[in-house]
Amino acid sequence: xxxxxxxxxxxxxxxxxxxxxxxxxxxxxxxxxxxxxxxxxxxxxxxxxxxxxxxxxxxxxxxxxxxxxxxxxxxxxxxxxxxxxxxxxxxxxxxxxxxxxxxxxxxxxxxxxxxxxxxxxxxxxxxxxxxxxxxxxxxxxxxxxxxxxxxxxxxxxxxxxxxxxxxxxxxxxxxxxxxxxxxxxxxxxxxxxxxxxxxxxxxxxxxxxxxxxxxxxxxxxxxxxxxxxxxxxxxxxxxxxxxxxxxxxxxxxxxxxxxxxxxxxxxxxxxxxxxxxxxxxxxxxxxxxxxxxxxxxxxxxxxxxxxxxxxxxxxxxxxxxxxxxxxxxxxxxxxxxxxxxxxxxxxxxxxxxxxxxxxxxxxxxxxxxxxxxxxxxxxxxxxxxxxxxxxxxxxxxxxxxxxxxxxxxxxxxxxxxxxxxxxxxxxxxxxxxxxxxxxxxxxxxxxxxxxxxxxxxxxxxxxxxx
Amino acid sequence: xxxxxxxxxxxxxxxxxxxxxxxxxxxxxxxxxxxxxxxxxxxxxxxxxxxxxxxxxxxxxxxxxxxxxxxxxxxxxxxxxxxxxxxxxxxxxxxxxxxxxxxxxxxxxxxxxxxxxxxxxxxxxxxxxxxxxxxxxxxxxxxxxxxxxxxxxxxxxxxxxxxxxxxxxxxxxxxxxxxxxxxxxxxxxxxxxxxxxxxxxxxxxxxxxxxxxxxxxxxxxxxxxxxxxxxxxxxxxxxxxxxxxxxxxxxxxxxxxxxxxxxxxxxxxxxxxxxxxxxxxxxxxxxxxxxxxxxxxxxxxxxxxxxxxxxxxxxxxxxxxxxxxxxxxxxxxxxxxxxxxxxxxxxxxxxxxxxxxxxxxxxxxxxxxxxxxxxxxxxxxxxxxxxxxxxxxxxxxxxxxxxxxxxxxxxxxxxxxxxxxxxxxxxxxxxxxxxxxxxxxxxxxxxxxxxxxxxxxxxxxxxxxx
Numbered sequence: 001x002x003x004x005x006x007x008x009x010x011x012x013x014x015x016x017x018x019x020x021x022x023x024x025x026x027x028x029x030x031x032x033x034x035x036x037x038x039x040x041x042x043x044x045x046x047x048x049x050x051x052x053x054x055x056x057x058x059x060x061x062x063x064x065x066x067x068x069x070x071x072x073x074x075x076x077x078x079x080x081x082x083x084x085x086x087x088x089x090x091x092x093x094x095x096x097x098x099x100x101x102x103x104x105x106x107x108x109x110x111x112x113x114x115x116x117x118x119x120x121x122x123x124x125x126x127x128x129x130x131x132x133x134x135x136x137x138x139x140x141x142x143x144x145x146x147x148x149x150x151x152x153x154x155x156x157x158x159x160x161x162x163x164x165x166x167x168x169x170x171x172x173x174x175x176x177x178x179x180x181x182x183x184x185x186x187x188x189x190x191x192x193x194x195x196x197x198x199x200x201x202x203x204x205x206x207x208x209x210x211x212x213x214x215x216x217x218x219x220x221x222x223x224x225x226x227x228x229x230x231x232x233x234x235x236x237x238x239x240x241x242x243x244x245x246x247x248x249x250x251x252x253x254x255x256x257x258x259x260x261x262x263x264x265x266x267x268x269x270x271x272x273x274x275x276x277x278x279x280x281x282x283x284x285x286x287x288x289x290x291x292x293x294x295x296x297x298x299x300x301x302x303x304x305x306x307x308x309x310x311x312x313x314x315x316x317x318x319x320x321x322x323x324x325x326x327x328x329x330x331x332x333x334x335x336x337x338x339x340x341x342x343x344x345x346x347x348x349x350x351x352x353x354x355x356x357x358x359x360x361x362x363x364x365x366x367x368x369x370x371x372x373x374x375x376x377x378x379x380x381x382x383x384x385x386x387x388x389x390x391x392x393x394x395x396x397x398x399x400x401x402x403x404x405x406x407x408x409x410x411x412x413x414x415x416x417x418x419x420x421x422x423x424x425x426x427x428x429x430x431x432x433x434x435x436x437x438x439x440x441x442x443x444x445x446x447x448x449x450x451x452x453x454x455x456x457x458x459x460x461x462x463x464x465x466x
Numbered sequence: 467x468x469x470x471x472x473x474x475x476x477x478x479x480x481x482x483x484x485x486x487x488x489x490x491x492x493x494x495x496x497x498x499x500x501x502x503x504x505x506x507x508x509x510x511x512x513x514x515x516x517x518x519x520x521x522x523x524x525x526x527x528x529x530x531x532x533x534x535x536x537x538x539x540x541x542x543x544x545x546x547x548x549x550x551x552x553x554x555x556x557x558x559x560x561x562x563x564x565x566x567x568x569x570x571x572x573x574x575x576x577x578x579x580x581x582x583x584x585x586x587x588x589x590x591x592x593x594x595x596x597x598x599x600x601x602x603x604x605x606x607x608x609x610x611x612x613x614x615x616x617x618x619x620x621x622x623x624x625x626x627x628x629x630x631x632x633x634x635x636x637x638x639x640x641x642x643x644x645x646x647x648x649x650x651x652x653x654x655x656x657x658x659x660x661x662x663x664x665x666x667x668x669x670x671x672x673x674x675x676x677x678x679x680x681x682x683x684x685x686x687x688x689x690x691x692x693x694x695x696x697x698x699x700x701x702x703x704x705x706x707x708x709x710x711x712x713x714x715x716x717x718x719x720x721x722x723x724x725x726x727x728x729x730x731x732x733x734x735x736x737x738x739x740x741x742x743x744x745x746x747x748x749x750x751x752x753x754x755x756x757x758x759x760x761x762x763x764x765x766x767x768x769x770x771x772x773x774x775x776x777x778x779x780x781x782x783x784x785x786x787x788x789x790x791x792x793x794x795x796x797x798x799x800x801x802x803x804x805x806x807x808x809x810x811x812x813x814x815x816x817x818x819x820x821x822x823x824x825x826x827x828x829x830x831x832x833x834x835x836x837x838x839x840x841x842x843x844x845x846x847x848x849x850x851x852x853x854x855x856x857x858x859x860x861x862x863x864x865x866x867x868x869x870x871x872x873x874x875x876x877x878x879x880x881x882x883x884x885x886x887x888x889x890x891x892x893x894x895x896x897x898x899x900x901x902x903x904x905x906x907x908x909x910x911x912x913x914x915x916x917x918x919x920x921x922x923x924x925x926x927x928x929x930x931x932x
Contacts, residue, residue, distance in 0.1 A: 016750045060749045063858070065687075065717025081722045112604040119603075123596045126807075130589045137585075138578040140776040174640045174779070174803040181647070185674050204799060208651050210676065221531075251531025256547045283526045284482045310606040311806035313640070333670060337640040340777035341592075342805055392529070
C-alpha cells in the first residue's frame with residue numbers, strides 16, 4: 001500500500017501533504033492510470049490518520065481531475081500525460097538585475113536631489129487621506145480620476161494658466177505616455193503631426209500603436225502650417241511654452257495661425273504638452289495656447305513627474321467639451337490607473353497651497369543651481385570656446401562648443417570622467433549630424449559638485465583630438 | 467498716452483499687470499498693428515512707476531511676439547489676428563458630475579466594507595517608505611517595477627503558488643487592463659483566443675487595439691483544443707483556478723492538453739489570469755498552470771485590486787524567459803505606471819507577512835458572509851425555487867431560480883427594491899438567452915443587511931409575473 005512519511009510534511013496540514021504526495025506520484029508515473037487508490041478507511045488506518053483526512057485529500061484530487069470517483073467502488077487514477085513532468089525541469093537562467101549606475105554627475109536624467117521634496121508634508125497628507133477618505137478608498141477608482149483632484153486642478157489652471165476648465169473635462173492617468181495612448185485610441189483614424197525635432201519617444205509610441213503620423217517642418221516657433229496642410233495631418237503635437245530641447249517660446253502669431261488651422265477642420269486638433277513650463281526664471285508665466293482657444297480645439301496635457309517627484313506617476317489632460325463626449329462613449333469602460341490614495345493626497349497638496357509653494361521653492365533652487373553652473377563655466381578653461389544658449393524655462397541649457405570633436409566622441413570622453421550628458425544631436429532626426437552642443441540638464445546635480453563637474457567637463461572637452 | 471489703473475492689479479506685480487493690460491489691448495484691437503508703444507521713460511513717468519518696470523513689461527511682450535523691437539526707435543505692435551478674441555467666448559456647458567448612487571445592497575460591484583482593510587498598517591508602512599526610501603523616490607520608476615516588490619512577489623509565488631520565478635520575469639503595472647494592453651503590443655501579429663463565456667470587457671480591449679482575436683468553444687474545463695486549432699489562435703486567455711462566472715476549476719487533463727498545444731508551436735502561449743484564486747473556501751489552493759509548465763509557455767497575471775482594496779491600482783505579470791527578452795527589446799522604453807511609494811509599501815506589506823494575514827482574514831470574513839447569505843436564502847420564501855451553485859473560490863455564487871420571469875425583468879424588479887445585481891446572461895455571448903440565474907457578488911454586502919436583502923430579493927422574485 002502507498003506509504004508516505006507524514007513527519008516530512010513541515011508546515012502543511014496532513015491532508016494537504018497527503019494530497020501533494022499522491023499527486024506527485026500520479027504525475028511521475030509511480031501510480032498508474034486506472035490504478036485504484038486504497039479505500040479511505042484502510043488507508044487511514046495504515047497511515048495512522050483519521051478517515052476524514054484521507055477523504056479531504058481524495059476530494060482535492062477529484063476536484064482537480066487527478067482521480068475519478070466510481071460509486072460504491074472507490075477512486076481511480078485518470079489517464080494523464082506525465083511525460084512532461086519527467087523531463088528535466090528547465091530552470092530559467094536569471095538575467096542580471098540591472099542596478100542603476102550612479103554617475104559622479106548625471107546631467108541627463110530628471111533624478112532630483114534629496115531635500116527638494118516636502119516628504120513630511122506629503123506623508124502627513126497621505127495619513128490624513130487614509131484616515132478621512134477610507135470609505136472612498138474601498139471603492140474602485142473612477143476612470144477619469146477622483147473628483148476632488150479634478151476640481152483642485154481646475155482651480156489651479158484658472159489661477160495660474162488663465163484656463164477656464166470644468167472638472168468633467170479633466171482625465172487623470174498614470175503618466176503622459178499612458179494618456180497619449182488613450183488619445184491614440186480616441187483618434188484611431190486620424191493623422192498625427194510630430195515636430196521634426198525634440199522627443200523621438202513620441203514617435204515610438206505612435207508606431208507601437210500603428211497610428212498614422214508624420215514629421216512636419218518646424219522653425220523656431222514650432223510647426224509650419226504649410227507643412228501640416230501638405231502632410232494632411234489632423235492633430236499636431238506642440239510644446240509652445242518651452243519647446244524641447246531648444247527652449248523656444250511659440251510667438252503669439254504662430255499660436256493664432258495654429259488655432260485658425262485647427263478651426264478650419266472639424267477633425268483638426270492641437271495637443272499641447274505643457275511639460276516643463278512651471279520653471280520659468282524670467283518674466284511672467286507663458287499662458288498655454290489652450291487659454292487662447294475659443295473653438296474647443298486644444299487638448300492640454302501636463303504631468304507632476306517633474307514638478308513634484310519623478311516616482312509619482314500622475315499626469316492629466318484637459319479635453320475640449322466635444323472630445324469629452326467622444327471619450328466617454330469610447331473609452332470610459334477602462335478602469336482608472338492612479339491609486340485613490342495618491343489622487344486625494346495630491347488634491348489636498350494643491351488645494352492647501354503646498355503645490356504652489358513647492359513650485360516657487362524649486363524655481364528658486366533651480367535658478368541658483370543654473371546660475372552657479374553657468375558662472376563656473378564662464379570662469380573655466382573652456383570659457384573661450386563655450387556659448388551658452390539658455391531657454392527661459394525648464395531645467396536645462398545648451399552648451400555649444402567651438403570644437404572639432406564629433407558629438408559621440410565628446411560624450412564618450414565626458415562619460416570617461418564619470419559624467420553622463422546628452423548631445424543636441426540625440427534629439428535631432430539626423431542623429432549623425434554633429435552639433436558640438438551638449439544638453440545640460442541640471443536637475444540632479446549636487447551643488448557641491450558643480451565646480452568639479454565643470455573641471456572634468458573642461459578636461460574632457462580640451463583633451464587632444466587625435 | 468496709454469493709461470492703466472494700476473490700483474486694479476490685485477495680486478499681480480506692476481510689470482505683470484501692465485504687460486497683461488497692453489496684451490489685452492493689442493488682442494482686442496485698441497492698440498493697432500504698427501502702433502508704436504510709448505517710450506519706456508515717458509511711459510514710466512506717466513504711470514508713476516520705474517523705467518525698469520515698463521522695460522520688464524515690454525520684454526515679456528517681445529518674448530511672446532506681441533511687439534517687435536526696432537533698434538534706436540522703440541517697440542512696435544505686430545500684425546496679429548484679433549478676430550477670434552472679439553467673438554463671444556463660448557463657455558462649455560458643464561456636464562452633471564455623476565455622483566455614484568449607493569444601493570441598499572450592491573451585489574454587483576467589488577466595493578468593500580469598511581474595516582476590512584488594515585488602513586493603519588498601510589499608513590504606517592507608507593510613512594516608513596517615505597522616511598527610508600526617500601533617495602529612491604527621487605528617481606524615476608523602473609519600467610518593470612521596483613526590485614524590492616518583484617522580489618517579494620517571487621517569494622510569495624514560490625510559497626503559495628508553487629511557482630519558481632525570478633524578479634527579472636516580473637512586470638508591475640497599474641491594473642490588469644494596462645498589462646493586457648502591453649501584451650497586445652508585444653504580440654502585435656498574433657491571434658488571441660477568448661473563452662465564449664465570461665469577461666466581455668477583454669474583447670472590448672482587444673477591439674480597441676485592433677488586435678486579432680476570436681471566441682473559442684469551451685466546456686466546463688475551459689477552452690477546447692480543437693477550437694483553438696480551428697480558429698488558428700496563438701494565445702489563449704484562461705482563468706483555470708476559478709473560471710468566471712461559473713467558478714469551474716480546470717481539471718489537470720485539460721491543463722496538460724493546453725500546455726501540450728502551446729508546446730507544439732513556438733508562437734503559442736497561454737495567458738493565465740489568476741484573479742480571484744486567493745479566496746478559496748474549501749480544500750487546498752489550486753496551483754496555477756504556470757507551476758506545471760516546463761516549456762516556458764505560460765504568462766501569469768494577477769492583481770491586488772480584489773485582495774487588498776479596489777482603489778489600489780497594482781497588478782503584475784510573470785513572463786517566461788523568452789518573452790522577457792522580447793519585452794525588453796520592444797517595450798522597455800515605456801515608463802513605469804505605479805508610483806514608487808505604493809510599490810515599496812506593498813513590498814513591505816508582503817514581506818512582513820501582512821498580506822498573507824490579510825488574505826486569511828478576508829477568506830474567513832467572506833466565508834462567513836457567504837454562509838449567512840446562503841443560510842438566509844435557504845430559509846426564505848424563495849427556498850423552494852432556488853438552487854445555489856457555489857464556486858469553491860471567489861466572492862460570488864450563482865442563484866438559479868425556477869421562475870418564468872426573463873432575466874431583465876428579474877433584475878429590474880430587484881433594482882426597484884434598491885438592490886443591484888447581475889444575471890448570468892450578462893456574462894454570456896448570447897445575452898438575450900434567459901438563464902433565470904443571478905450572479906450574487908457578496909463582496910460588498912453589509913452583514914446587518916443580509917436578512918433584509920434576502921427578504922427584498924424574495925419579494926421581487928415572487929411578485930406576480932404579468
